[in-house]
Amino acid sequence: MTRILLALAATLFAGLAAAQPQPFPSHGITLISPFPPGGSTDAVARVMAQRMAQSLGQAMVVENVSGAGGSIGAGRVARASPDGYTVVIGQWDNLVANGVVYNLNYDLQKDFQPIGLLSINPQLLLARKGVPAEDLKGLVAWMKANPGKATFANQQASAQTAGVLLQQLTGTEMLIVPYRGGGPAMQDLIAGHIDLLVIQAAAAMPQVRGGSIKAFALLAPTRSAVVPNIPSADEAGVPGLYLPGWFALFAPKGTPREAIGKLNAALVEALADPAVQKRFADFGLDVASREQQSPEGLAAFHKAEIEKWWPVIKAAGIKAE
Numbered sequence: 001m002t003r004i005l006l007a008l009a010a011t012l013f014a015g016l017a018a019a020q021p022q023p024f025p026s027h028g029i030t031l032i033s034p035f036p037p038g039g040s041t042d043a044v045a046r047v048m049a050q051r052m053a054q055s056l057g058q059a060m061v062v063e064n065v066s067g068a069g070g071s072i073g074a075g076r077v078a079r080a081s082p083d084g085y086t087v088v089i090g091q092w093d094n095l096v097a098n099g100v101v102y103n104l105n106y107d108l109q110k111d112f113q114p115i116g117l118l119s120i121n122p123q124l125l126l127a128r129k130g131v132p133a134e135d136l137k138g139l140v141a142w143m144k145a146n147p148g149k150a151t152f153a154n155q156q157a158s159a160q161t162a163g164v165l166l167q168q169l170t171g172t173e174m175l176i177v178p179y180r181g182g183g184p185a186m187q188d189l190i191a192g193h194i195d196l197l198v199i200q201a202a203a204a205m206p207q208v209r210g211g212s213i214k215a216f217a218l219l220a221p222t223r224s225a226v227v228p229n230i231p232s233a234d235e236a237g238v239p240g241l242y243l244p245g246w247f248a249l250f251a252p253k254g255t256p257r258e259a260i261g262k263l264n265a266a267l268v269e270a271l272a273d274p275a276v277q278k279r280f281a282d283f284g285l286d287v288a289s290r291e292q293q294s295p296e297g298l299a300a301f302h303k304a305e306i307e308k309w310w311p312v313i314k315a316a317g318i319k320a321e
Helices: 002-019 041-054 070-078 091-101 136-145 157-170 182-191 205-210 257-272 274-283 294-315
Strands: 031-035 060-064 086-091 112-120 125-129 151-154 174-177 196-201 213-218 247-254
Touching: 031 041, 031 070, 041 060, 041 086, 041 112, 041 182, 041 247, 041 257, 060 182, 070 086, 070 091, 070 112, 070 247, 086 091, 086 112, 091 157, 091 247, 091 294, 112 257, 112 294, 125 157, 125 182, 136 157, 136 213, 151 157, 151 182, 157 196, 182 196, 205 213, 247 257, 247 274, 247 294, 257 274
Parallel strands: 031 060, 031 086, 151 174, 151 196
Antiparallel strands: 086 247, 112 247, 125 196, 125 213
């Protein structure tokens, strides 16, 4: 009888132990990269996943879920269980512009929980090596002499916005060609199959330094410390040709505070790591300020980006192609 009671007690205690919630994280985490491999988003996602996994004590696996300008991957996370085990690397395209460009079945302002801002990313206007121009003024002159001849890669909303602004500000016409992501677009630029591309410096600096493509301008009013040799849009001759860039991590809305806190702590630790900082510098990225690395800092930053850019995108008539 005693043995039976002991067995029953052991079974009861085992059941109670199994019913207790496991501390986060108790298993691997999926980081959704909403663009194909080979682009800047994917590269940064893999650097962060590798370093954050060390802090979290669990694997963080990058999964590429591309299509529709990054909206498919973001939607996957918006609809995921809010438990901290599925997060997305967000940026201007999929967490700001797509709210205007696409008819989304989720809300960019209500369906995501901020984890932290990773970086501020310079955007570059690039050209294939054989384009008959050596600077932005020369490019504009060539485009005016050949209306509609230049081909421009539209791999996401930011690129499309930049293409529309370039045409409006210079009085030129281009053939805008849709791409699924920055990786395929960059491959075609290097191969000479497309004339122009706007992309984050993270995806372009090795090719720019190697001389396989040309960099005509940084899409900002002043130069960046991480790409100091590339002139600003103002210097290059097209004031107003500006475009933001950034990377951040988001979880589904309703993710527990404990999970957000541990994910944020791993993010902050990763961004303080000199090895990660060097990788970011090699990519041409400015690490976000410590304040913006917090969930609250990212929330304020994200809100301000939407309020600033949605009216601009609507006024430019940017829509999915």
